[in-house]
Amino acid sequence: MNAHTAALSDAADTGPDTVVTIVDTLDDMAADRTSIPFGDVVETIGAQGFGPLLLGLAALLVLPFGMIPGVGGAIGLIMAVIGIQIMRGRRGVWLPGFIRRRRMPARHLRRACSFLRPRMQWLSHRLRPRATPLAEGSVSLRIIALLLILLGLSMTVLGAIPILPPLMGIPVLFFALGLTTRDGAAVALGYLLLLPAIYVATTM
Numbered sequence: 286m287n288a289h290t291a292a293l294s295d296a297a298d299t300g301p302d303t304v305v306t307i308v309d310t311l312d313d314m315a316a317d318r319t320s321i322p323f324g325d326v327v328e329t330i331g332a333q334g335f336g337p338l339l340l341g342l343a344a345l346l347v348l349p350f351g352m353i354p355g356v357g358g359a360i361g362l363i364m365a366v367i368g369i370q371i372m373r374g375r376r377g378v379w380l381p382g383f384i385r386r387r388r389m390p391a392r393h394l395r396r397a398c399s400f401l402r403p404r405m406q407w408l409s410h411r412l413r414p415r416a417t418p419l420a421e422g423s424v425s426l427r428i429i430a431l432l433l434i435l436l437g438l439s440m441t442v443l444g445a446i447p448i449l450p451p452l453m454g455i456p457v458l459f460f461a462l463g464l465t466t467r468d469g470a471a472v473a474l475g476y477l478l479l480l481p482a483i484y485v486a487t488t489m
Contacts, residue, residue, distance in 0.1 A: 335464070415470055
């Protein structure tokens with residue numbers, strides 16, 4: 286296992302069922318709370334590895350949740366930090382205090398989880414280890430890390446444009462699905478789904 290793969294799988298028990306577990310974890314965090322700091326999300330889901338953490342963040346981006354003022358930019362910055370850590374082969378995610386303290390509405394998060402759960406259950410039955418060099422190979426991981434940095438930093442600037450958070454979140458969601466379940470086909474689909482996001486970002 287190379288350093289980049291080790292960074293992704295830190296303490297992670299990954300597999301198709303993980304994609305549903307992440308939604309359940311987010312839902313449990315939002316129960317009986319009015320808001321949740323991003324620091325709590327990163328610490329709780331990030332303990333399972335970068336793949337599951339990316340999956341949780343990207344899932345939020347593809348929903349209207351990602352267009353809440355300040356949320357898209359915060360998620361983008363966390364994605365960029367994850368990309369830097371993968372590039373360096375490091376484990377764990379360090380965040381500046383102002384991002385860790387930024388809060389998201391719990392009621393919106395619970396609504397998002399209710400929407401995501403059946404869709405993640407559907408996906409979990411279709412993901413499996415295949416074309417693993419795309420999900421674990423050092424070249425692909427470096428490319429994904431670079432894309433996370435670029436997309437994440439773009440989100441901090443362009444996140445207020447309504448169409449961009451979901452367009453940028455969808456390819457990251459498939460990268461995360463592939464990394465979490467070792468499914469290179471999902472990663473390949475993520476590369477393909479980057480094209481609409483690049484087109485919109487460069488023509489706005």
